[in-house]
Amino acid sequence: MGHDGLARVKREIEEAARAAGRDAASVTLIAVSKTFAEADIVPVIAAGQRHFGENRVQEAKGKWPGLRRQWPDLRLHLIGPLQTNKTAEAVALFDAIHSIDRPKLAAMVAREIEAQNRRPQLFIQVNIGRENQKAGVDPDGADGFIGLCREGHGLTIAGLMCIPPADADPRPHFEELARIARRNGLTGLSMGMSGDYEVAIEEGATQVRLGSAIFGGRG
């Protein structure tokens, strides 16, 4: 795992991109390092990986500041839910936030962007499978929420993010996310995890978020 896993997924991303008639450079690989320690992460950085994903602000605050001093070109992505009381820390720490999903959070993020003069890339999370327990805006409310973020809060939105239902064919969900993005003029699609990233790339993913395929199981 670690750098071997990285080499393997990079080859597979290239193959999937080629099969889809896409340039592999149009797919950003985010190595999801949540629950893994610095000792597991360092070999992956040393092998050239620069984008990393964490799902908790607190955990990221403990792990990343030291690594970023050593490798200033690292890019850190928040891929997990963001509580409004952590917004200031998240805007200060992350280069991208993939979980913008409600009006209050959009307002708080806008305020912190202004206050800190930092501009993380922002993705709106869509609850693409319309699952009760899952975060994200309802697909039917996505156009309205994107408009609110842009016009109401002056946010620049990079794209959409989703986590399809666990036991379903992900393809129709990736297709729907791509449709919502297209009709809103958004080019970023953060979709695809270890189990389904090849399909996601076929359906237009620009950011894939891979944890276990690189680092192994989280136990």
Ligand SMILES: *Cc1c(COP(=O)(O)O)cnc(C)c1O
């Ligand atoms: C954990 C996580 C991932 C990575 O999952 P793997 O199946 O290990 O690749 C991707 N996206 C989100 C939002 C996650 O929480």
